[in-house]
Amino acid sequence: MNKHTKTAFLVAPILAVIGYIAADYYVEDQAQEEKIIQLDPPNNCDVINQNCILRSGNFEVNVFDKDLFTTVNSTFPLDSATLFLVDENNVQTPYPLGMMQSPYYWHTQTNLRKLVSNPGQRYKLRLILNIKGGRYISEFYTHTQ
Numbered sequence: 001m002n003k004h005t006k007t008a009f010l011v012a013p014i015l016a017v018i019g020y021i022a023a024d025y026y027v028e029d030q031a032q033e034e035k036i037i038q039l040d041p042p043n044n045c046d047v048i049n050q051n052c053i054l055r056s057g058n059f060e061v062n063v064f065d066k067d068l069f070t071t072v073n074s075t076f077p078l079d080s081a082t083l084f085l086v087d088e089n090n091v092q093t094p095y096p097l098g099m100m101q102s103p104y105y106w107h108t109q110t111n112l113r114k115l116v117s118n119p120g121q122r123y124k125l126r127l128i129l130n131i132k133g134g135r136y137i138s139e140f141y142t143h144t145q
Contacts, residue, residue, distance in 0.1 A: 032133045039127065041140035047125070048116055048144045054127070056136060061129065063142075070095070070110045076131060077103035084126035085112060086139075092126060116144045 039054035039061060046052055050064035062073040063083075072081050081097040097106035116123045122143045129136040 034133045034135070036135045036137060039129075039136050039138035041138060044145070045140050045142050046145050047142040048113060051145075052140075052142060054138050054140070059136065061127070061136070061138075063125075063127065065110070065112050068109055068111075068113060069107045070097075070112050071100070071105065071107040072097055072127070072129070073105050074129065075104075078106060079103075079130045079132065081106040081130070082128045083108065083110070084128075085110065085115070086124040086126060112142070116142055119144050 037056050037059075039056045039059075041052065041054050044051070045054075045063075047063050047065050047070070050062075050066070052063045054061045054063065058075070060075045064071055064073075070083055072078075072083070078099075083095045083097060084092040085095065086092045095108045095110050097108045099105070100107055112123065112125075115121070120143075122141050124139065124141050127136075127138045127140075
């Protein structure tokens with residue numbers, strides 16, 4: 001082996017480690033950038049009967065109301081979550097959700113069940129979820145079956 005080949009064998013592992021570390025920093029920096037992603041609701045979203053899953057790629061959020069608490073359950077841990085109840089005049093009432101057992105479960109007490117407890121009733125909801133600088137947003141109607 002000549003001296004250039006020996007030098008290449010010595011330098012290549014060091015460059016590989018430096019490249020790996022630099023790529024990790026780059027990916028982490030990209031994840032921290034603020035971005036807004038739309039969550040798509042299904043055709044029939046029924047929060048009262050626990051049948052409402054919002055999706056964006058492989059990220060899913062289940063929204064349901066049980067015992068006067070509206071709960072959000074997500075496939076990835078959340079930093080914060082806010083639910084808005086929007087009346088017929090487009091006036092929204094914010095409900096910041098608090099973490100339950102883990103960052104995957106968030107809930108708060110709302111009066112949603114009083115507004116759409118009877119079959120056939122509809123109500124507009126907005127949801128904002130924060131995950132590492134990314135905001136997942138959705139505006140959808142809950143329609144009680």
